[in-house]
Amino acid sequence: MKKLVLTGAAGRLGSYLRDPLSKMCETFVSTDLADSIENLADNETYVKADLSNLDDMLEVLKGADMVVHFGAYGDEAPFETILGPNIIGAYNVWEAAYRNGVRRVVYASSIHAVGMHKKTEFIGIDAPHKPDTFYGLAKCFAEDLASMYWDKRGVEAVCMRILSCAKVSNARAVSTWLSYNDLIRLVTRAIDTKVTGFSVVYGVSDNDRAPVDNSGARHLGYRPQDNAEQFAQEIFEEAGVLDPQDLANACHGGPFASVPLGNSGIAALNLKSDDVAKK
Template identity: 40%
Template sequence: MSRILVTGAAGGVGTLLRPRLARPGRTLRLLDVVPLEPAAGEESVRASVTDLPALVEACRDVDAVVHLGGISVEAPWAQILDVNINGTYTVFEAARRAGVPRVVFASSNHAVGYRTPAEYPLTADAPPLPDTYYGVSKAAGEALGALYHHRYGLDVICLRILTCFPEPPNPRALSTWLSPDDCGRLVEACLTVPRPGYRIAYGVSANTRGGWVSLAEARALGYEPADDAEVFAAKLVAEHGEPAPDDPVFAHLGGPFTASELDADHL
């Protein structure tokens, strides 16, 4: 693919993906509300994902959209509705109007965050069970993706990404980590797989302590993880202690997103 629009390119995952999606002959068109300094092979667009005319223009001559833009944590409903839900609609609609054939949507495990260990490994056909307004926005984005595939013929892949950081930030992430390199491999697979139709897949590395979600759907797209969070286990356990199996963060896939601190009255 010669030109790819990446929304939310200044965010954490966008920053990690930029060098990992770079290819000879490929242009990354980076879109965010904050200014970006494009590197070789990059273009920069300063705009909000809620701005439909700007998104239609940004989608011109684009082969695929990687939609990462939005609020990445829990927030009051009005903010989630505006940026995450309306913004995701705007991206799909702009892609349709501009004739972009494929959208890769960064969904989240929080779309199914109230699923419990008794249901592991979760597969892509697990119905939504969001843990937050943020999780609701990801479930809504998956539904929009299904609509735009079945009504308009867009290829849409929704990636339920777990914990994507340079290193796992805590012992729980030894099970949920998606390494930056594996994230690049997964998104590249989504961009290059022939005629995917509409798909949902989980984004996670091949962690020794994994098994919470299925990798079958991602592997069917051509993804093969190469990294394992276990290389960070000794460091994390020395710092935090061995995680207790009855710790509430292990009770649901959404972990701390299910805690009472994120109840609406606290937002």
């Protein structure tokens, strides 16, 4: 690949992806709102750019083969906060990809696009959208946008519905964990699979208790290798008995399913201070 672009490169997950992605292309461009980022690879250029500005996206995607789109406001918030980076930003990325002849968008979607489904439902990649928040609603918009741009304009897309890519620190994560190594495996397969069309895949490790079914996305070749069961006993002893009537325990979206619209879901996840989830 000649040129690969990563949005959200200054974020936690983007930071994990920069090194492996730089090895997959001749020219690697990382972009975010930060003024600069450190430890650039030899073939990496950083460009400060705003997702909500179409001209910025047109410029940064010029000559790109693919874009890995991780840029977003990474939590539930009032709709006005989500609108610019997550909804308008998604349109700008796909429109800029189309105008520049970019072959594929690899998109960091989220379980929150289907977060109000019950955890007792073993949902597949064909589960209908059922967002739990404005944040999840924006993911639904981007997935539908990706589908339309494939159908109407031939831009391929892989929409990765990430569950919990953070250290296992709560009972929900024993089933929803996506290890950082499996994240890299997932993104790599989304890039190097020869033909994807429009594809949806869940971003989750090979957990014994994984609540979603990826069998419909086997064409992507994603085979996770890590398992959160190693953390189960300690986490469950600490958590105690959970209330099954609480939507945070009953729905795939976890706390995002129970918080009032516009209120932070991450605040209720009990994450480590240096490991705040972005997806």
